[in-house]
Amino acid sequence: MGWRTREEFEQEERRxxxxxxxxxxxxxxxxxxxxxxxxxxxxxxxxxRILHARAFRRLEFxxxxxxxxxxxxxxxxxxxxxxxAQIARTIARALRLCEDLAEAIVLAHDLGHTPFGHAGxxxxxxxxxxxxxxxxxxxxxxIVDLLExxxxxxxxxxxxxxxxxGILKHGCHxxxxxxxPPLYAQxxxxxxxxxxxxxxxxxxxxxxxxxxxxxxxxxxxxxxxLWKLAREGTRDSVSGTSAAxxxxxxIGALGDCLIGDLxxxxxxRLDVDPPDSLADLRSRSxxxxxxxxxxxSGKRELKGxxxxxxxxxxxxxxxxxxxxxxxxxxxxxxxxxxxxLPRHVHTRFAREGQMRAISDYIAGMTDRFAMDEHRRxxxxxxxx
Numbered sequence: 001m002g003w004r005t006r007e008e009f010e011q012e013e014r015r016x017x018x019x020x021x022x023x024x025x026x027x028x029x030x031x032x033x034x035x036x037x038x039x040x041x042x043x044x045x046x047x048x049r050i051l052h053a054r055a056f057r058r059l060e061f062x063x064x065x066x067x068x069x070x071x072x073x074x075x076x077x078x079x080x081x082x083x084x085a086q087i088a089r090t091i092a093r094a095l096r097l098c099e100d101l102a103e104a105i106v107l108a109h110d111l112g113h114t115p116f117g118h119a120g121x122x123x124x125x126x127x128x129x130x131x132x133x134x135x136x137x138x139x140x141x142x143i144v145d146l147l148e149x150x151x152x153x154x155x156x157x158x159x160x161x162x163x164x165x166g167i168l169k170h171g172c173h174x175x176x177x178x179x180x181p182p183l184y185a186q187x188x189x190x191x192x193x194x195x196x197x198x199x200x201x202x203x204x205x206x207x208x209x210x211x212x213x214x215x216x217x218x219x220x221x222x223x224x225x226l227w228k229l230a231r232e233g234t235r236d237s238v239s240g241t242s243a244a245x246x247x248x249x250x251i252g253a254l255g256d257c258l259i260g261d262l263x264x265x266x267x268x269r270l271d272v273d274p275p276d277s278l279a280d281l282r283s284r285s286x287x288x289x290x291x292x293x294x295x296x297s298g299k300r301e302l303k304g305x306x307x308x309x310x311x312x313x314x315x316x317x318x319x320x321x322x323x324x325x326x327x328x329x330x331x332x333x334x335x336x337x338x339x340x341l342p343r344h345v346h347t348r349f350a351r352e353g354q355m356r357a358i359s360d361y362i363a364g365m366t367d368r369f370a371m372d373e374h375r376r377x378x379x380x381x382x383x384x
Contacts, residue, residue: 081106113139115369138174
């Protein structure tokens with residue numbers, strides 16, 4: 001046969017991947033049973049369904065740190081997601097894990113983010129504190145399990161239990177409209193890799209955007225251990241180059257340092273006490289994927305630096321306050337006059353409750369749509 005079938009691909013996975021990898025042919029299945037695809041694995045189908053989801057396309061116009069309208073070169077939620085997925089594939093490949101599953105988890109992990117990033121999330125959490133709460137991991141699972149509307153036989157995307165488990169991330173302490181994936185003492189290594197890839201991605205690119213914006217300077221980073229390590233490693237290669245090239249090389253080296261250390265340290269842990277199988281791995285309480293003590297300390301130091309000097313920079317906080325104002329005003333306005341909401345939101349009141357339906361609607365907005373809607377509803381000079 002001139003092409004590779006799904007069954008052949010699944011057999012290759014079982015031969016090539018580690019005994020504790022989450023092979024696609026051994027998936028626990030989907031919420032609604034459906035025929036297997038002739039040449040795509042279960043996790044490849046998950047990935048493709050996520051890529052074609054409306055919620056995925058909206059990430060292009062949702063904030064990472066800077067509102068997407070400010071400058072074209074700053075990261076948004078979509079570019080963050082793509083960078084994280086690439087990092088996850090690199091790590092999973094090196095550790096002989098299932099790349100497709102790790103990638104699918106990262107591609108879906110931020111689908112539930114609100115307009116204006118964590119600022120919007122904080123306001124929705126406040127409004128929903130007496131009505132079941134809100135967080136973006138929960139909202140990502142609601143999107144793939146319920147809110148996406150693409151298929152005739154089920155709501156959501158009908159993803160595998162393993163991808164849904166990875167999206168759920170920190171467990172579940174709230175009601176959910178469908179059966180949750182099984183929760184084990186330890187999630188798959190692919191899910192753990194996805195979490196670390198997300199963290200590496202935002203440390204890497206938020207540092208880059210902070211320096212590019214001028215809110216941070218290279219001199220401010222001189223005391224950071226990871227920055228010094230990366231700078232020393234590139235000193236010879238950037239000699240005589242521009243400041244922009246030197247910055248890019250140093251940030252790239254910092255990313256390589258984090259990725260390489262994660263692979264080596266996780267490999268060391270697996271060598272010391274290798275699980276017999278995925279079931280054995282799931283029964284263990286201590287996470288297997290992680291950084292060495294030295295790099296973990298440097299990572300915490302860098303996160304603290306970014307929090308103090310970038311995420312809480314007065315310029316960023318001004319944007320945050322505006323975002324909170326817009327999201328809060330929209331929620332209050334819709335709650336007080338539900339007739340301002342589209343019909344498709346009204347139809348969900350009886351099933352989901354008015355507050356949850358409003359929360360879902362606002363969470364799905366892009367930055368641009370939220371600003372336009374705020375202007376249309378609340379600016380007396382805006383055209384109706």
